Amino acid sequence: MAAESLGLWGVPLGILAGTLRGSAPFLFVSLGECLTEKSGKINLGLEGTLLMGAMSAYGVSYLTQGTLGPFWAPWLGVVAAGVSGMALGAIHGWLSQQPRVNDVATGIAMIVFGSGLAFFLGKPFIQPQAPQLFTLDLGNWSSSPPIQAALKISPLFLLGVLIAPLLHWFFRYTRWGLYVRAVGDSPEAARAMGISTFKVRMLSIVAGSFLAGIGGACLSLYYPGVWTERISSGQGLMAVALVIFARWNPIQCLWASLLFGGAQAIGPAFQSVGVDSYYYLFNAAPYILTLLIMVVTCSPQRTLVGLPGALGKDD
């Protein structure tokens, strides 16, 4: 990137560009986790789902480019990512609802299983280049290449921005949204109403994992746009903290995702202007930020606003 021409202005521009690019996976995973947790279960396994989604999207896009062409193949990849996420979600949804099985432990197991499966199946796709999703070039008004590069927006990001208010509306104003909230807040009351907690949770977890899988597709088909084993580096888990920070509110998930995407861009932005002596520490910024946010927002005494009542309890 020709950021030198901009001098230190390259840093804020780099962070802006990184925010727009890097927040898409956070957004999808956090919306998925939000839906899951609203139903009263935690899914830490979304880290594995993210990797599996990234791998399936990349693999399918690569394998089908011959028949579908470079425009549609990545979209089939996005669908494949969602479907593979649903498959992992179904395992989590079933297992974490067995008696005496802890959903946190199941999530850890699903991280191991999901990432193992993704690395196993993804081995052949590390080398080849798969066709990428198209981007909306909103920076064409500018003659500066870094600005043009910064404003290449993915349609997936816009889709995520649309899903956030949609999910908010779903929770608030639809019958099924009420079911999800009821099951998450007070399973006994939901059962008394004749709602099957198992079914509602299963559907919520599977749908949430579908979104997380698409988050993986953002990674491998948009930014950074490759498939490697280190592509997710804990983003699926940060999303869990992000949902707490966002108080289980989909709209706030959107703002939190932008914040996290920006934090992630600090290291590369400084490196692009030649400041690289603290590269690794800057790269740890999202983790440190997550930890600080949790320290500030959590409290041992009062329950958090928006916390689903049954979250983290056995029933």
Next chain:
Amino acid sequence: MVSLSQSGSVSGLWRRSLEAVVLPVAALLVALILFGCFCALAGANPFAVYGSIYKAAFGRWSAWQNTLIRAAPLMLTALCTALPARLGLVIIGNEGALVMGGLAAVVVGLGVGASLPPLMAQGAMALAGIVAGGLWVMLAGALRHYRGVNETISSLLLNYIAIALMNHLVEGPMRDSSFVTKPSSAALDPSILLGTIPGTRIHFGLIYGLIVCILAYVLIQRTTFGFAARTAGGNVRAAKIAGLPVGKLTLAICFLGGSAAGLAGMVEVAAVQKRINESLVSNYGYAGILVAFVSRHNPLATILVAILLGGILASGGILQRSHDLPDATVLVFQGIVFLCVLFSDSLYGRLPWFRETVEG
């Protein structure tokens, strides 16, 4: 629950012990079958794969040595999850504690150089690893107790922060520019490295692991501290009413868990890596979580499970060479085992064979 109410009878006790052995073993068998199907789908002959794993892990004495070398850090990192689990905490900061322990041990080891007698230098390095790893995980415990921060997520974030810190140090302040393969610290003085058990290639880290696991077992099962921790793990509110210092227990048990993983880091740098660099991050921490859950957080069972998993890790290379399976195969296997063991947890007390019958 039926069997619990009649736990006084001998046959009830016997049945529950049998259940505690049979269910994990059955879960492992189911995992083996599922993994066999997976191998078959991947185009490898499952029986040949199992044959290779067995040969590479336990077939000969030299294979056993490879297995035990890998089992040593696993026993220690597993305790980082297993001990806090007795208090009802799910800590997965094993990898971070291992890295911090290794880092502290290297700093101390480079500091003392050859100035101290080897045993004292090793003792100082071990102590540094124990304290660093312990404090690192205790941080997660403290955040949990004082701020209500979810300990699973915070301990996981601490992993990434520890690894970033290590990378920063070996790229910058601690870098030994004469070592060109990858950014690393300077090498430890050969005289202070952990030696091998005479007649073998196995380093003394294995002895550390065995001793610490036995100590952890005694601590949890045979001391007042362990009893208090188990009580608080069963029911925090009741423990508080009974006057147990839940906060102190949380901090102490997190420190102990982290110190075990920190010791694993010291063992790895002082016996295997001989300097610190990114190779220290080799998934012993994450595999330790699996060991803890499979052994149901029992430190003695941890020894056995660590040896089993050490064998599986030792066979990773052979799967790639002889069966053309990617090295992630071992990870898939771990995932399947983990899921099966978790499922088996739901079967305790539900199977008619282990239930107390009326005549007992």
